[in-house]
Amino acid sequence: xLDFPLLALxxxxxxxxxxxxxxxxxxxxxxxxxxxxAVLSGYPQGFAQExxxxxxxxxxxxxxxxxxxxxxGLEMEWRPWKGRPWQSYLExxxxxxxxxxxxxxxxxxxxxxxxxxxxxxxxxGIPGVAATIPYYSLPCYVETxxxxxxxxxxxxxxxxxxxxxxxAEYLTDGRLWHEGEEEAIVPISQGKxxxxxxxxxxxxxxxxxxxxxxxxxxxxxxxxxxxxxxGEYDMSKSLREAAGAGxxxxxxxxxxxxxxxxxxxFEWNRxxxxxxxxxxxxxxxxxxWGEPACYQLAVRVEKMAMLNAVARAIRAVLRGRYAVFTVxxxxxxxxxGSPVPVAISDIxxxxxxxxxxxxxxxxxxxxxxxxxxxxxxxxxxxxxxxxSRQIAVYVYSLMLGVFLIGSTIGLxxxxxxxxxxxxGSDLPISAFLKAALADAGIxxxxxxxxxxxxxxxxxxxxxxxxxxxxxxxxxx
Amino acid sequence: xxRYENAIIRCHEVTKFYPVGDGVFALQNVHLVVxxxxxxxxxxxxxxxxxxxxxxLGGIDRPSHGEVIMKGRKFSRMSEDDLALLRxxxxxxxxxxxxxxxxxxxxxxxxxxxRIAGVPPSEIHERVGSLLSRLHLEGRANHYPIxxxxxxxxxxAIGRALAPKPSLIxxxxxxxxxxxxxxxxxxxxxxxxxxxxxxTFIVASHASEFEQYATRVVKxxxxxxxx
Numbered sequence: 195x196l197d198f199p200l201l202a203l204x205x206x207x208x209x210x211x212x213x214x215x216x217x218x219x220x221x222x223x224x225x226x227x228x229x230x231x232a233v234l235s236g237y238p239q240g241f242a243q244e245x246x247x248x249x250x251x252x253x254x255x256x257x258x259x260x261x262x263x264x265x266x267g268l269e270m271e272w273r274p275w276k277g278r279p280w281q282s283y284l285e286x287x288x289x290x291x292x293x294x295x296x297x298x299x300x301x302x303x304x305x306x307x308x309x310x311x312x313x314x315x316x317x318x319g320i321p322g323v324a325a326t327i328p329y330y331s332l333p334c335y336v337e338t339x340x341x342x343x344x345x346x347x348x349x350x351x352x353x354x355x356x357x358x359x360x361x362a363e364y365l366t367d368g369r370l371w372h373e374g375e376e377e378a379i380v381p382i383s384q385g386k387x388x389x390x391x392x393x394x395x396x397x398x399x400x401x402x403x404x405x406x407x408x409x410x411x412x413x414x415x416x417x418x419x420x421x422x423x424x425g426e427y428d429m430s431k432s433l434r435e436a437a438g439a440g441x442x443x444x445x446x447x448x449x450x451x452x453x454x455x456x457x458x459x460f461e462w463n464r465x466x467x468x469x470x471x472x473x474x475x476x477x478x479x480x481x482x483w484g485e486p487a488c489y490q491l492a493v494r495v496e497k498m499a500m501l502n503a504v505a506r507a508i509r510a511v512l513r514g515r516y517a518v519f520t521v522x523x524x525x526x527x528x529x530x531g532s533p534v535p536v537a538i539s540d541i542x543x544x545x546x547x548x549x550x551x552x553x554x555x556x557x558x559x560x561x562x563x564x565x566x567x568x569x570x571x572x573x574x575x576x577x578x579x580x581x582s583r584q585i586a587v588y589v590y591s592l593m594l595g596v597f598l599i600g601s602t603i604g605l606x607x608x609x610x611x612x613x614x615x616x617x618g619s620d621l622p623i624s625a626f627l628k629a630a631l632a633d634a635g636i637x638x639x640x641x642x643x644x645x646x647x648x649x650x651x652x653x654x655x656x657x658x659x660x661x662x663x664x665x666x667x668x669x670x
Numbered sequence: 671x672x673r674y675e676n677a678i679i680r681c682h683e684v685t686k687f688y689p690v691g692d693g694v695f696a697l698q699n700v701h702l703v704v705x706x707x708x709x710x711x712x713x714x715x716x717x718x719x720x721x722x723x724x725x726x727l728g729g730i731d732r733p734s735h736g737e738v739i740m741k742g743r744k745f746s747r748m749s750e751d752d753l754a755l756l757r758x759x760x761x762x763x764x765x766x767x768x769x770x771x772x773x774x775x776x777x778x779x780x781x782x783x784x785r786i787a788g789v790p791p792s793e794i795h796e797r798v799g800s801l802l803s804r805l806h807l808e809g810r811a812n813h814y815p816i817x818x819x820x821x822x823x824x825x826x827a828i829g830r831a832l833a834p835k836p837s838l839i840x841x842x843x844x845x846x847x848x849x850x851x852x853x854x855x856x857x858x859x860x861x862x863x864x865x866x867x868x869x870t871f872i873v874a875s876h877a878s879e880f881e882q883y884a885t886r887v888v889k890x891x892x893x894x895x896x897x
Contacts, residue, residue: 197785204773574769577730578783578830579758581751660750661730661757664769665721 198584202591209564213596216560219553220600224637226549228608230542231633232615245521246359250327251492253505256517257308270297276304308516310488320507322500326493327354330474330486333411335400336388336467343388347401348466349474349486361427368393368425371470388465396422399467401481417481554644558652561592565656572656573663582657589656593649597641605637677703678838678870679727684736686722696722697893704872709864711884712874719893720874721842727872728761728840729753758787762831764841768823770815777811780829787834801829805859821852828859841873857883
């Protein structure tokens with residue numbers, strides 16, 4: 195049986211001119227495969243960068259969300275809320291949570307308040323965790339010459355500002371504040387600009403006091419602050435679309451939020467007023483709040499290659515008490531409903547499939563011509579005792595030979611490109627080798643599959659040639 | 671069991687009709703029995719049916735009427751793959767135009783039928799080496815057919831036919847493409863394998879000068895055995 199693949203290889207070598215087009219087609223397909231996989235293995239950089247810049251890290255820890263996952267039973271139970279006032283931003287979404295508690299499946303753990311210090315302590319030992327950045331916030335009003343707007347006051351520590359996580363590139367006007375600048379802020383438009391506030395202008399910010407019972411916000415005892423805007427920033431359209439699709443907020447048109455009538459309403463997409471953590475704590479103290487509430491905790495990883503491993507380790511440590519998310523990857527964008535990256539990816543996949551189909555057709559055509567012109571040789575093989583099964587092996591070997599040689603030729607430049615990509619990344623060499631091996635496995639697997647499927651007709655033709663073909667005139 | 675039953679190959683009333691124009695009978699009611707160790711020379715002019723008879727005896731072609739029986743097996747009841755397996759083991763072919771596989775060396779051409787038959791490599795080496803020696807091709811083992819003379823190519827073809835130690839060798843005008851000296855050398859090789867090894871041959875030739883090599887001469891004229 196071994197002789198037929200050997201014979202096929204010699205045949206291909208003897209017909210190098212004839213198989214050149216087929217080799218080129220297959221090598222282009224293999225190269226396309228590597229290019230497709232290499233690009234797809236990442237995620238839209240701009241999209242992810244916005245999430246990083248806004249959140250301050252690659253892994254986000256929220257309170258509660260995972261605990262809504264149903265358990266094995268269908269019955270639910272009411273549980274009292276045990277969080278601190280304005281704890282974890284949740285009252286903003288669920289204003290009745292402190293007074294009425296919440297509904298949960300019996301098997302699920304308690305809905306814990308998000309204590310950034312506790313969590314930071316728990317995950318500190320996990321390899322790859324570079325920093326944990328708390329996201330402190332409180333509801334507020336902003337009053338300008340244009341009206342009154344509901345907003346979120348958010349703290350951000352300038353010490354954590356780095357090139358990778360900088361808000362600076364999303365500034366549309368003015369500048370980012372610096373450490374020690376107590377009044378400089380950045381109103382975030384996010385599609386809902388606060389009218390009447392421009393960089394350099396001052397405005398009034400109204401912060402509520404804590405209510406009489408835990409979890410309450412007392413809007414009758416507000417504290418007013420006068421702040422100056424250092425600049426304004428906006429996230430890109432893709433992020434807004436993803437955030438909007440993910441939350442289903444249904445933002446009102448016109449870019450303005452109506453002035454609140456009776457305290458903040460349930461609304462996600464309201465503007466944030468970002469101040470330094472130092473200023474935030476100072477304002478909280480004046481308004482009567484103790485420890486500021488933490489909405490989420492952002493975790494930075496030492497290397498992006500460790501992202502998933504670190505996220506898994508954090509989930510294991512936190513044991514389901516909190517929800518842990520990583521920066522969005524393609525699958526999440528698909529869920530979020532942003533159509534552009536998905537469409538581009540799908541088009542590339544369709545083109546890759548078409549490239550392989552075309553290369554398969556060219557290979558089949560070339561091998562069919564070779565067989566048609568070698569009918570006498572097939573007859574001779576039959577005369578010396580080759581069965582139709584052995585002829586099939588011979589023809590499949592011809593097709594596989596073209597596909598494997600062509601794939602190898604295409605993989606070489608493809609992997610060179612991948613290597614260059616790796617040089618510019620912080621991934622370990624094992625990640626490159628693993629990806630390269632996977633490329634080769636998929637390319638060769640596709641070669642075998644296409645040969646077996648598309649070669650069937652050629653094989654059927656060749657294996658039915660009678661041995662009397664040996665009697666035809668001409669060279670073998 | 672009588673001698674008739676011991677025959678290597680028998681053909682009964684074999685007729686081959688080609689429906690071309692008014693129709694042509696290439697063979698008509700041919701009856702032939704070949705016994706082990708015979709050297710049969712099928713002699714006749716061009717168009718007498720020698721090649722057609724050899725092809726039918728080798729299972730390459732099917733008769734329009736009649737039956738070929740080899741080792742008790744009727745060709746008419748065998749599939750193409752059954753015939754291929756029979757040829758692999760029991761039949762060797764030598765053609766006028768050599769029909770070597772151009773991508774394989776002399777050594778590989780001779781070894782090819784052994785390899786596809788699954789003969790162990792050590793035995794292949796032994797058999798091919800022995801044949802190359804007897805065919806005086808030791809120095810040409812690694813040459814491709816295009817690098818060999820006509821006589822050398824025919825000797826390689828003979829080696830390929832003999833390698834599986836078949837019961838019967840069918841040679842169709844094996845000297846037709848060779849000069850007279852080389853042709854005699856080829857016939858002497860056949861006789862050598864016939865006399866020393868008891869190998870059975872059916873050789874088709876239009877030249878009566880080769881009758882001296884045969885143990886039996888069968889003369890064909892217009893598709894019929896006349897003598």
